[in-house]
Amino acid sequence: MKFTVQAEHPPALRAALASQCDSIRYGADLCEFKLINDSQLREFIDHLNTTDKDLGYVCPRLPQHLFPIVERHLQLISDETKRPVKVIANDWGVINQIIDGKYPNLVPYLGRQLISIPHRGKPSMAELMGGESRFRRMAVEKVGGLVFDKTNLHFRSTLKFLRENGIVGADIDWVPRTFSEMKVITKSNLQFSVHLGLVIVAVVRRCHTARYFDEPIPEKCSMPCFKTAFSLKHEIFGELHMDGNTIFAMSDPTPNEFRQLKDSKPAELVLTMGSMTKIHTSEDIDTRIEQIKTTMGIRETVRHAVYG
Numbered sequence: 001m002k003f004t005v006q007a008e009h010p011p012a013l014r015a016a017l018a019s020q021c022d023s024i025r026y027g028a029d030l031c032e033f034k035l036i037n038d039s040q041l042r043e044f045i046d047h048l049n050t051t052d053k054d055l056g057y058v059c060p061r062l063p064q065h066l067f068p069i070v071e072r073h074l075q076l077i078s079d080e081t082k083r084p085v086k087v088i089a090n091d092w093g094v095i096n097q098i099i100d101g102k103y104p105n106l107v108p109y110l111g112r113q114l115i116s117i118p119h120r121g122k123p124s125m126a127e128l129m130g131g132e133s134r135f136r137r138m139a140v141e142k143v144g145g146l147v148f149d150k151t152n153l154h155f156r157s158t159l160k161f162l163r164e165n166g167i168v169g170a171d172i173d174w175v176p177r178t179f180s181e182m183k184v185i186t187k188s189n190l191q192f193s194v195h196l197g198l199v200i201v202a203v204v205r206r207c208h209t210a211r212y213f214d215e216p217i218p219e220k221c222s223m224p225c226f227k228t229a230f231s232l233k234h235e236i237f238g239e240l241h242m243d244g245n246t247i248f249a250m251s252d253p254t255p256n257e258f259r260q261l262k263d264s265k266p267a268e269l270v271l272t273m274g275s276m277t278k279i280h281t282s283e284d285i286d287t288r289i290e291q292i293k294t295t296m297g298i299r300e301t302v303r304h305a306v307y308g
Contacts, residue, residue, distance in 0.1 A: 030203055067093060070094060112170075
């Protein structure tokens with residue numbers, strides 16, 4: 001299992017490069033207005049050709065008018081890099097462009113917005129089924145393993161389609177009840193990656209963070225979410241977190257959940273940098289990785305790297 005860092009802006013990318021993580025994803029997977037610009041892409045390509053770390057490009061679900069920007073990015077990455085580059089895309093249009101063969105150096109990987117998990121949410125679908133009734137208990141205890149604990153990847157025709165089109169893997173949120181079910185996916189030669197401690201509850205169309213900071217229009221947003229996240233209290237849903245245009249449920253993973261994760265054999269554990277996770281520097285990354293390795297029984301000391 002690789003330890004992967006997701007960075008959304010240049011300072012975060014540089015911090016990740018200076019850390020002891022195995023690989024880095026660059027870009028935003030949830031907000032189209034955080035698309036990296038051309039100069040940031042140029043820096044990313046320079047790093048692709050000079051670092052030993054695996055680097056991947058991330059893009060969110062896209063409105064039509066932003067699609068040409070991502071097409072240009074994909075073309076530049078494919079043309080100017082010397083090795084295969086994984087593209088973690090949350091838009092089927094982007095995936096289709098890659099599997100059609102337009103970008104021979106790019107490898108398609110499904111982003112977490114393309115993956116449905118019934119247990120994702122707060123409360124989850126199973127918890128909404130009838131309160132404390134007998135049906136709810138049956139849904140959670142009996143039907144859970146058949147329906148609720150699985151994802152939309154758990155269909156033979158889906159797996160066959162993905163394999164035939166060269167898609168190598170998919171992202172999922174931190175939903176421990178799903179981990180044991182992912183063995184079916186790995187046996188079908190499809191990788192999966194897990195976002196540490198994070199579960200998407202809702203992605204809003206009008207960014208509440210931008211409205212709170214009185215940002216004038218989305219296209220000129222100053223990205224206050226790079227520095228600020230909010231904790232939300234709700235009498236039914238409990239504690240939620242707002243980061244940009246997304247509402248998350250966030251948990252502090254337990255040792256038992258880490259054991260379940262390890263047994264499921266994911267390709268990557270993804271650590272997202274930002275205010276919500278309180279991971280900002282290379283030292284923050286290395287400290288968190290060392291904590292996880294200790295919890296999982298991986299005996300290896302992390303030393304801080306110097307990236308030139």
